Amino acid sequence: MxxxxxxxxxxxxxxxxxxxxxxxxxxxxxxxxxxxxxxxxxxxxxxxxxxxxxxxxxxxxxxxxxxxxxxxxxxxxxxxxxxxxxxxxxxxxxxxxxxxxxxxxxxxxxxxxxxxxxxxxxxxxxxxxxxxxxxxxxxxxxxxxxxxxxxxxxxxxxxxxxxxxxxxxxxxxxxxxxxxxxxxxxxxxxxxxxxxxxxxFPPQVKFPLCTLAETPRTAAHCIEYAHIIKWDEVHSGKSFDPDNPEHMQWVYSEAVKKAELFGIPGVTYSLTQGVVKNIIxxxxxxxxxxxxxxxxxxxxxxxxxxxxxxxxxxxxxxxxxxxxxxEFVRVKDCLVCGPGIFMELDTSLTLKEFINQLEEHPKLLMSGASVRVGGKNLYMAAPPLLEEMTRSNLGLTLYELMDKSPAGVVHVTGMAGKGDKRQSCLRKLRVAFKAVGITDTNMAAA
The missing domain is CATH 3.40.50.720 (NAD(P)-binding Rossmann-like Domain)
Incomplete structure (x- = not known):
């Protein structure tokens, strides 16, 4: 044509x-x-x-x-x-x-x-x-x-x-x-x-562990058995990476074995990806x-x-x-699109101590955090090369790393949440330093 x-x-x-x-x-x-x-x-x-x-x-x-x-x-x-x-x-x-x-x-x-x-x-x-x-x-x-x-x-x-x-x-x-x-x-x-x-978005369907292990009835049960139970049994604490093709292939193979044992049809690699990664x-x-x-x-x-x-x-x-x-209405205090989570910190707080605080913060619960200010990487938890390059910053104070600014915006990336709800996310923090006199109410003006 x-x-x-x-x-x-x-x-x-x-x-x-x-x-x-x-x-x-x-x-x-x-x-x-x-x-x-x-x-x-x-x-x-x-x-x-x-x-x-x-x-x-x-x-x-x-x-x-x-x-x-x-x-x-x-x-x-x-x-x-x-x-x-x-x-x-x-x-x-x-x-x-x-x-x-x-x-x-x-x-x-x-x-x-x-x-x-x-x-x-x-x-x-x-x-x-x-x-x-x-x-x-x-x-x-x-x-x-x-x-x-x-x-x-x-x-x-x-x-x-x-x-x-x-x-x-x-x-x-x-x-x-x-x-x-x-x-x-x-x-x-x-x-x-x-x-x-x-x-x-509807919550992801969860199955009782006893059903997965002892009385699976569907292909999804077999896949979740391989993903949730069998993986930990065989790999003893090694984290499952849903984006790793070898990991996904292993779960698929184990799910097929479980399905054959109970005479359950329908386990495919595509379905395995869908169940494990909650693909629509x-x-x-x-x-x-x-x-x-x-x-x-x-x-x-x-x-x-x-x-x-x-x-x-x-x-x-x-x-x-x-x-x-x-027409849905925006949540004014949304953790993501709002002004950001306010944190008031001591000027003596090191970057490592700040990262530790992120794990305990009730609104964050973030582990393995990487920290950025503006276009500058203060600390990168991964990959190993970047982690090594930024590791020396951990002992410095966040106040110094932010060029002694009284307040500013910090972006942190890591795994947040509890249990099976943990996922990779990015959060915006509004940081102010106590000794400099910036408070939550005048942070925006600063």
Whole structure:
């Protein structure tokens, strides 16, 4: 099929960007310059290159965005091919991000997509700060929480506790489950962030240990037995890493043995990943619909051509077709998108002592913490090379490491929570030093 001409390819986009209207944003100025600026200056990060991520890359490229990047840690599996349309049988085993970027660039001229084959936690915070908008195409609640915390970590508040506009990092989040899906706009400090509405996601199903060990009845029981019970029995305290393919393969093999013993069908590697990592299933048609909604909201934010969604759209295609928009309210004292947790510290407190306090803080309970101030790493718990490079800071006072500033914002990353609710997260702390006279009430003014 011959490639479409430039004018015909942008004709639908021009209807939104080249003419005024009653629903446009306050800064909207229609014209070809706006269309050109979108392609030249807007930088969009797509997080996830699976079923939803493939659709998002295609839709954003066709919506006039030219500078895209995509991050995903997974490789292509045979089971992906039925709904992740950018992939082919010969791509099995290759990184999703790299193949997805290549396929879209082959089909859409002029677009540049930089792929990143790694974990989202492996990137420095500065990496995320460079993007105009972050678009989420994830199947994991934990991954959403992490990116949400990263984006909200850039947010600054003025002396009236109002968000500083230039520090707002917009996010567009899409999610699907079977024939159901959602699209939402997150403007940190204005709309509710992911953590504000975490209750929207049902809790992960837990099974009694006696059922898993003695009377499993489903494939999920067998998988959880291998994951929760058998792993600890065999590996004697070694931490299970759900992102390690060898660990996941071991759980799958043990689950198959358990299932065969009790005559239970249905244990697959894909299901093992889903149960262990709490991955939400998806199908192609729902991905396409939700992606279209997310791409449109991204275009609205970047161009101001229309008011954005306010702020949560749900789609249900189980019986007929039903869509609804709900305006949820932001939690004012949210630990993630709020001004941050206030901590008043002694100027004599060392960085090591500060990290120890994070483990005992009732709102944090954070272990293995890495600490950053501005763009500077004060201490990195991992990887080993960075830990060694920053280890000498542990004996210095936090006051000195923060250049003897009376107050400031500190970002900490680590494992937080209790028991099976522990997960990797990022938290923003408002630190003030007692002897300098900064208190919680005048912290914002400082």
């Amino acid at each position: 011959a490639a479409a001409s430039s004018s015909s390819r942008t004709s639908d986009l021009d209807k939104l960007l080249l003419r005024p209207g009653h629903l446009v944003g306050p800064t909207f100025e229609p014209g070809t310059q706006l269309r050109d600026d979108l392609g030249e200056y807007a930088r969009i990060l797509v997080v996830g290159a699976g079923g939803l991520g493939c659709e998002l890359l295609k839709d954003l490229a066709l919506s006039g965005f030219r500078n895209l990047e995509v991050i995903d840690m997974d490789t292509i599996e045979l089971s992906n091919l039925n709904r992740q349309f950018l992939f082919r049988p010969e791509d099995v085993g290759q990184p999703k991000a790299q193949v997805a970027a290549k396929r879209v660039m082959e089909r859409v001229s002029g677009v540049n997509i930089a792929p990143h084959f790694c974990r989202i936690e492996d990137k420095e915070l500065d990496f995320y700060s460079d993007f105009s908008i972050i678009v989420l195409g994830l199947d994991s609640i934990e991954a959403r929480s992490y990116i949400n915390a990263v984006a909200c970590g850039f947010l600054e508040y003025d002396s009236n506790d109002e968000p500083v506009e230039e520090t707002v990092k917009p996010m567009v989040d899409g999610g699907t489950e079977g024939f159901k899906g959602h699209a939402r706009v997150i403007l940190p400090g204005t709309t509710p962030c992911f953590e504000c509405t975490i209750w929207l 299933p998806a199908i192609a048609s729902t991905n396409a619909i939700i992606s279209a909604a997310c791409a449109l909201e991204t275009l609205k934010i970047a161009s101001g051509c229309s008011k954005t969604l306010s702020n949560y759209l749900t789609y249900n295609g189980v019986e007929g077709l039903h869509t609804k928009v709900t």
